[in-house]
Amino acid sequence: MKLMTALFTITASTLLLSTSAIAKPNLPPPVEDVVKMEKIAGPAGAFTTKENFPKDYFLIPKNLPYLVGMTLYDPSSSNLGLSNEQIEAILKIKKELMASAVEKALVVKKLELEVVEKISFKHESAKAKDLYPKIDEIAKLKAELTKIHLDCIEKVKAVLTPKQFEEMLDYGIVNMF
Known part of the structure:
Protein backbone atom coordinates (compact mmCIF):
# COMPACT_ATOMS: atom_id res chain seq x y z
CA MET A 1 0.00 0.00 0.00
CA LYS A 2 2.82 2.41 0.89
CA LEU A 3 4.54 1.57 -2.39
CA MET A 4 1.37 2.33 -4.37
CA THR A 5 0.92 5.63 -2.52
CA ALA A 6 4.54 6.56 -3.23
CA LEU A 7 4.20 5.61 -6.91
CA PHE A 8 0.99 7.62 -7.20
CA THR A 9 2.63 10.66 -5.57
CA ILE A 10 5.68 10.42 -7.86
CA THR A 11 3.47 9.98 -10.93
CA ALA A 12 1.24 12.91 -9.97
CA SER A 13 4.26 15.11 -9.25
CA THR A 14 5.92 14.16 -12.52
CA LEU A 15 2.70 14.84 -14.42
CA LEU A 16 2.31 18.18 -12.70
CA LEU A 17 5.87 19.23 -13.43
CA SER A 18 5.87 18.05 -17.03
CA THR A 19 2.45 19.51 -17.75
CA SER A 20 3.20 22.86 -16.18
CA ALA A 21 6.59 23.03 -17.91
CA ILE A 22 4.96 23.02 -21.35
CA ALA A 23 1.53 24.42 -20.53
CA LYS A 24 0.65 28.04 -20.15
CA PRO A 25 -2.54 29.92 -19.35
CA ASN A 26 -4.88 31.03 -22.13
CA LEU A 27 -4.72 34.55 -20.69
CA PRO A 28 -2.33 36.17 -18.23
CA PRO A 29 -3.63 36.39 -14.66
CA PRO A 30 -6.06 39.31 -14.38
CA VAL A 31 -4.03 41.37 -11.91
CA GLU A 32 -6.02 44.49 -12.73
CA ASP A 33 -9.25 42.65 -11.82
CA VAL A 34 -7.80 41.65 -8.44
CA VAL A 35 -6.73 45.22 -7.72
CA LYS A 36 -10.16 46.47 -8.80
CA MET A 37 -11.92 43.96 -6.52
CA GLU A 38 -9.72 44.93 -3.57
CA THR A 48 -10.12 38.99 8.76
CA THR A 49 -6.50 38.54 7.78
CA LYS A 50 -6.94 38.12 4.01
CA GLU A 51 -10.12 38.63 2.05
CA ASN A 52 -10.90 37.04 -1.31
CA PHE A 53 -13.65 39.33 -2.54
CA PRO A 54 -16.30 38.50 -3.70
CA LYS A 55 -15.69 34.72 -3.37
CA ASP A 56 -15.52 34.77 0.44
CA TYR A 57 -19.15 35.90 0.51
CA PHE A 58 -20.58 32.94 -1.42
CA LEU A 59 -22.50 30.33 0.54
CA ILE A 60 -20.12 27.69 -0.88
CA PRO A 61 -16.85 29.60 -1.31
CA LYS A 62 -14.39 26.71 -1.48
CA ASN A 63 -15.79 23.48 -2.93
CA LEU A 64 -17.35 24.57 -6.21
CA PRO A 65 -15.01 25.02 -9.18
CA TYR A 66 -14.31 28.48 -10.54
CA LEU A 67 -14.52 27.58 -14.22
CA VAL A 68 -13.68 31.03 -15.57
CA GLY A 69 -10.34 30.88 -13.78
CA MET A 70 -9.74 27.25 -14.68
CA THR A 71 -10.45 27.80 -18.39
CA LEU A 72 -8.68 31.12 -18.85
CA TYR A 73 -6.02 31.69 -16.18
CA ASP A 74 -4.96 28.27 -14.89
CA PRO A 75 -1.37 27.42 -15.90
CA SER A 76 -2.66 24.38 -17.83
CA SER A 77 -5.59 26.10 -19.54
CA SER A 78 -3.84 26.31 -22.92
CA ASN A 79 -4.11 22.51 -23.04
CA LEU A 80 -7.85 22.95 -23.59
CA GLY A 81 -7.34 24.31 -27.10
CA LEU A 82 -10.03 26.96 -26.70
CA SER A 83 -10.91 28.94 -29.79
CA ASN A 84 -10.90 32.74 -29.70
CA GLU A 85 -14.71 32.59 -29.82
CA GLN A 86 -14.79 30.36 -26.74
CA ILE A 87 -12.41 32.66 -24.85
CA GLU A 88 -14.55 35.67 -25.76
CA ALA A 89 -17.72 33.84 -24.71
CA ILE A 90 -16.21 32.99 -21.30
CA LEU A 91 -15.03 36.58 -20.81
CA LYS A 92 -18.57 37.75 -21.64
CA ILE A 93 -20.03 35.35 -19.04
CA LYS A 94 -17.53 36.66 -16.48
CA LYS A 95 -18.47 40.26 -17.21
CA GLU A 96 -22.24 39.59 -17.16
CA LEU A 97 -22.29 37.74 -13.87
CA MET A 98 -19.50 39.54 -12.02
CA ALA A 99 -21.38 42.83 -11.64
CA SER A 100 -24.34 41.26 -9.85
CA ALA A 101 -22.06 39.06 -7.73
CA VAL A 102 -19.99 42.06 -6.62
CA GLU A 103 -23.12 44.06 -5.81
CA LYS A 104 -24.56 41.29 -3.62
CA ALA A 105 -21.19 40.55 -2.00
CA LEU A 106 -20.89 44.20 -0.96
CA VAL A 107 -24.29 44.02 0.73
CA VAL A 108 -23.31 40.79 2.52
CA LYS A 109 -20.03 42.29 3.68
CA LYS A 110 -21.80 45.40 5.00
CA LEU A 111 -24.33 43.28 6.90
CA GLU A 112 -21.60 41.04 8.33
CA LEU A 113 -19.64 44.06 9.53
CA GLU A 114 -22.81 45.44 11.16
CA VAL A 115 -23.24 42.15 13.03
CA VAL A 116 -19.61 42.24 14.17
CA GLU A 117 -20.00 45.84 15.30
CA LYS A 118 -23.16 45.15 17.27
CA ILE A 119 -21.99 41.97 18.97
CA SER A 120 -18.33 42.85 19.54
CA PHE A 121 -17.52 46.52 19.74
CA LYS A 122 -20.36 48.47 21.28
CA HIS A 123 -20.30 48.99 25.02
CA GLU A 124 -23.83 47.67 25.21
CA SER A 125 -23.61 44.75 22.82
CA ALA A 126 -26.74 43.56 21.09
CA LYS A 127 -28.25 40.31 22.22
CA ALA A 128 -27.58 37.43 19.86
CA LYS A 129 -31.31 36.89 19.25
CA ASP A 130 -31.64 40.50 18.10
CA LEU A 131 -29.18 39.70 15.30
CA TYR A 132 -30.95 36.58 14.01
CA PRO A 133 -33.00 38.44 11.35
CA LYS A 134 -29.80 40.00 9.98
CA ILE A 135 -28.14 36.57 9.93
CA ASP A 136 -31.13 35.21 7.98
CA GLU A 137 -30.77 38.07 5.50
CA ILE A 138 -27.04 37.33 5.10
CA ALA A 139 -27.76 33.65 4.52
CA LYS A 140 -30.37 34.48 1.86
CA LEU A 141 -27.95 36.80 0.03
CA LYS A 142 -25.13 34.25 0.22
CA ALA A 143 -27.47 31.66 -1.30
CA GLU A 144 -28.30 34.11 -4.12
CA LEU A 145 -24.57 34.67 -4.71
CA THR A 146 -23.98 30.94 -4.90
CA LYS A 147 -26.81 30.63 -7.43
CA ILE A 148 -25.00 33.21 -9.58
CA HIS A 149 -21.88 31.05 -9.28
CA LEU A 150 -23.84 27.94 -10.29
CA ASP A 151 -25.22 29.82 -13.32
CA CYS A 152 -21.66 30.77 -14.23
CA ILE A 153 -20.52 27.15 -14.01
CA GLU A 154 -23.40 26.02 -16.21
CA LYS A 155 -22.78 28.74 -18.82
CA VAL A 156 -19.02 28.08 -19.02
CA LYS A 157 -19.64 24.33 -19.31
CA ALA A 158 -21.96 25.07 -22.26
CA VAL A 159 -19.11 26.88 -24.04
CA LEU A 160 -16.74 23.91 -23.68
CA THR A 161 -16.85 20.71 -25.66
CA PRO A 162 -17.19 17.54 -23.57
CA LYS A 163 -13.55 16.73 -24.35
CA GLN A 164 -12.39 20.19 -23.18
CA PHE A 165 -14.43 19.86 -20.00
CA GLU A 166 -12.88 16.46 -19.23
CA GLU A 167 -9.38 17.86 -19.91
CA MET A 168 -10.06 20.77 -17.55
CA LEU A 169 -11.22 18.41 -14.83
CA ASP A 170 -8.08 16.32 -15.31
CA TYR A 171 -5.67 19.20 -14.85
CA GLY A 172 -7.81 20.57 -12.04
CA ILE A 173 -7.41 17.29 -10.18
CA VAL A 174 -3.68 17.02 -10.94
CA ASN A 175 -3.14 20.58 -9.69
CA MET A 176 -4.72 19.67 -6.36
CA PHE A 177 -1.67 17.55 -5.42
Missing part, protein backbone atom coordinates in the same frame (compact mmCIF):
# COMPACT_ATOMS: atom_id res chain seq x y z
CA LYS A 39 -10.58 48.57 -4.14
CA ILE A 40 -14.33 47.88 -4.46
CA ALA A 41 -14.31 45.64 -1.36
CA GLY A 42 -12.58 48.20 0.82
CA PRO A 43 -10.77 47.22 3.98
CA ALA A 44 -11.22 43.76 5.42
CA GLY A 45 -13.05 43.32 8.70
CA ALA A 46 -11.25 43.51 12.03
CA PHE A 47 -11.09 39.72 12.37
Whole structure:
Protein backbone atom coordinates (compact mmCIF):
# COMPACT_ATOMS: atom_id res chain seq x y z
CA MET A 1 0.00 0.00 0.00
CA LYS A 2 2.82 2.41 0.89
CA LEU A 3 4.54 1.57 -2.39
CA MET A 4 1.37 2.33 -4.37
CA THR A 5 0.92 5.63 -2.52
CA ALA A 6 4.54 6.56 -3.23
CA LEU A 7 4.20 5.61 -6.91
CA PHE A 8 0.99 7.62 -7.20
CA THR A 9 2.63 10.66 -5.57
CA ILE A 10 5.68 10.42 -7.86
CA THR A 11 3.47 9.98 -10.93
CA ALA A 12 1.24 12.91 -9.97
CA SER A 13 4.26 15.11 -9.25
CA THR A 14 5.92 14.16 -12.52
CA LEU A 15 2.70 14.84 -14.42
CA LEU A 16 2.31 18.18 -12.70
CA LEU A 17 5.87 19.23 -13.43
CA SER A 18 5.87 18.05 -17.03
CA THR A 19 2.45 19.51 -17.75
CA SER A 20 3.20 22.86 -16.18
CA ALA A 21 6.59 23.03 -17.91
CA ILE A 22 4.96 23.02 -21.35
CA ALA A 23 1.53 24.42 -20.53
CA LYS A 24 0.65 28.04 -20.15
CA PRO A 25 -2.54 29.92 -19.35
CA ASN A 26 -4.88 31.03 -22.13
CA LEU A 27 -4.72 34.55 -20.69
CA PRO A 28 -2.33 36.17 -18.23
CA PRO A 29 -3.63 36.39 -14.66
CA PRO A 30 -6.06 39.31 -14.38
CA VAL A 31 -4.03 41.37 -11.91
CA GLU A 32 -6.02 44.49 -12.73
CA ASP A 33 -9.25 42.65 -11.82
CA VAL A 34 -7.80 41.65 -8.44
CA VAL A 35 -6.73 45.22 -7.72
CA LYS A 36 -10.16 46.47 -8.80
CA MET A 37 -11.92 43.96 -6.52
CA GLU A 38 -9.72 44.93 -3.57
CA LYS A 39 -10.58 48.57 -4.14
CA ILE A 40 -14.33 47.88 -4.46
CA ALA A 41 -14.31 45.64 -1.36
CA GLY A 42 -12.58 48.20 0.82
CA PRO A 43 -10.77 47.22 3.98
CA ALA A 44 -11.22 43.76 5.42
CA GLY A 45 -13.05 43.32 8.70
CA ALA A 46 -11.25 43.51 12.03
CA PHE A 47 -11.09 39.72 12.37
CA THR A 48 -10.12 38.99 8.76
CA THR A 49 -6.50 38.54 7.78
CA LYS A 50 -6.94 38.12 4.01
CA GLU A 51 -10.12 38.63 2.05
CA ASN A 52 -10.90 37.04 -1.31
CA PHE A 53 -13.65 39.33 -2.54
CA PRO A 54 -16.30 38.50 -3.70
CA LYS A 55 -15.69 34.72 -3.37
CA ASP A 56 -15.52 34.77 0.44
CA TYR A 57 -19.15 35.90 0.51
CA PHE A 58 -20.58 32.94 -1.42
CA LEU A 59 -22.50 30.33 0.54
CA ILE A 60 -20.12 27.69 -0.88
CA PRO A 61 -16.85 29.60 -1.31
CA LYS A 62 -14.39 26.71 -1.48
CA ASN A 63 -15.79 23.48 -2.93
CA LEU A 64 -17.35 24.57 -6.21
CA PRO A 65 -15.01 25.02 -9.18
CA TYR A 66 -14.31 28.48 -10.54
CA LEU A 67 -14.52 27.58 -14.22
CA VAL A 68 -13.68 31.03 -15.57
CA GLY A 69 -10.34 30.88 -13.78
CA MET A 70 -9.74 27.25 -14.68
CA THR A 71 -10.45 27.80 -18.39
CA LEU A 72 -8.68 31.12 -18.85
CA TYR A 73 -6.02 31.69 -16.18
CA ASP A 74 -4.96 28.27 -14.89
CA PRO A 75 -1.37 27.42 -15.90
CA SER A 76 -2.66 24.38 -17.83
CA SER A 77 -5.59 26.10 -19.54
CA SER A 78 -3.84 26.31 -22.92
CA ASN A 79 -4.11 22.51 -23.04
CA LEU A 80 -7.85 22.95 -23.59
CA GLY A 81 -7.34 24.31 -27.10
CA LEU A 82 -10.03 26.96 -26.70
CA SER A 83 -10.91 28.94 -29.79
CA ASN A 84 -10.90 32.74 -29.70
CA GLU A 85 -14.71 32.59 -29.82
CA GLN A 86 -14.79 30.36 -26.74
CA ILE A 87 -12.41 32.66 -24.85
CA GLU A 88 -14.55 35.67 -25.76
CA ALA A 89 -17.72 33.84 -24.71
CA ILE A 90 -16.21 32.99 -21.30
CA LEU A 91 -15.03 36.58 -20.81
CA LYS A 92 -18.57 37.75 -21.64
CA ILE A 93 -20.03 35.35 -19.04
CA LYS A 94 -17.53 36.66 -16.48
CA LYS A 95 -18.47 40.26 -17.21
CA GLU A 96 -22.24 39.59 -17.16
CA LEU A 97 -22.29 37.74 -13.87
CA MET A 98 -19.50 39.54 -12.02
CA ALA A 99 -21.38 42.83 -11.64
CA SER A 100 -24.34 41.26 -9.85
CA ALA A 101 -22.06 39.06 -7.73
CA VAL A 102 -19.99 42.06 -6.62
CA GLU A 103 -23.12 44.06 -5.81
CA LYS A 104 -24.56 41.29 -3.62
CA ALA A 105 -21.19 40.55 -2.00
CA LEU A 106 -20.89 44.20 -0.96
CA VAL A 107 -24.29 44.02 0.73
CA VAL A 108 -23.31 40.79 2.52
CA LYS A 109 -20.03 42.29 3.68
CA LYS A 110 -21.80 45.40 5.00
CA LEU A 111 -24.33 43.28 6.90
CA GLU A 112 -21.60 41.04 8.33
CA LEU A 113 -19.64 44.06 9.53
CA GLU A 114 -22.81 45.44 11.16
CA VAL A 115 -23.24 42.15 13.03
CA VAL A 116 -19.61 42.24 14.17
CA GLU A 117 -20.00 45.84 15.30
CA LYS A 118 -23.16 45.15 17.27
CA ILE A 119 -21.99 41.97 18.97
CA SER A 120 -18.33 42.85 19.54
CA PHE A 121 -17.52 46.52 19.74
CA LYS A 122 -20.36 48.47 21.28
CA HIS A 123 -20.30 48.99 25.02
CA GLU A 124 -23.83 47.67 25.21
CA SER A 125 -23.61 44.75 22.82
CA ALA A 126 -26.74 43.56 21.09
CA LYS A 127 -28.25 40.31 22.22
CA ALA A 128 -27.58 37.43 19.86
CA LYS A 129 -31.31 36.89 19.25
CA ASP A 130 -31.64 40.50 18.10
CA LEU A 131 -29.18 39.70 15.30
CA TYR A 132 -30.95 36.58 14.01
CA PRO A 133 -33.00 38.44 11.35
CA LYS A 134 -29.80 40.00 9.98
CA ILE A 135 -28.14 36.57 9.93
CA ASP A 136 -31.13 35.21 7.98
CA GLU A 137 -30.77 38.07 5.50
CA ILE A 138 -27.04 37.33 5.10
CA ALA A 139 -27.76 33.65 4.52
CA LYS A 140 -30.37 34.48 1.86
CA LEU A 141 -27.95 36.80 0.03
CA LYS A 142 -25.13 34.25 0.22
CA ALA A 143 -27.47 31.66 -1.30
CA GLU A 144 -28.30 34.11 -4.12
CA LEU A 145 -24.57 34.67 -4.71
CA THR A 146 -23.98 30.94 -4.90
CA LYS A 147 -26.81 30.63 -7.43
CA ILE A 148 -25.00 33.21 -9.58
CA HIS A 149 -21.88 31.05 -9.28
CA LEU A 150 -23.84 27.94 -10.29
CA ASP A 151 -25.22 29.82 -13.32
CA CYS A 152 -21.66 30.77 -14.23
CA ILE A 153 -20.52 27.15 -14.01
CA GLU A 154 -23.40 26.02 -16.21
CA LYS A 155 -22.78 28.74 -18.82
CA VAL A 156 -19.02 28.08 -19.02
CA LYS A 157 -19.64 24.33 -19.31
CA ALA A 158 -21.96 25.07 -22.26
CA VAL A 159 -19.11 26.88 -24.04
CA LEU A 160 -16.74 23.91 -23.68
CA THR A 161 -16.85 20.71 -25.66
CA PRO A 162 -17.19 17.54 -23.57
CA LYS A 163 -13.55 16.73 -24.35
CA GLN A 164 -12.39 20.19 -23.18
CA PHE A 165 -14.43 19.86 -20.00
CA GLU A 166 -12.88 16.46 -19.23
CA GLU A 167 -9.38 17.86 -19.91
CA MET A 168 -10.06 20.77 -17.55
CA LEU A 169 -11.22 18.41 -14.83
CA ASP A 170 -8.08 16.32 -15.31
CA TYR A 171 -5.67 19.20 -14.85
CA GLY A 172 -7.81 20.57 -12.04
CA ILE A 173 -7.41 17.29 -10.18
CA VAL A 174 -3.68 17.02 -10.94
CA ASN A 175 -3.14 20.58 -9.69
CA MET A 176 -4.72 19.67 -6.36
CA PHE A 177 -1.67 17.55 -5.42
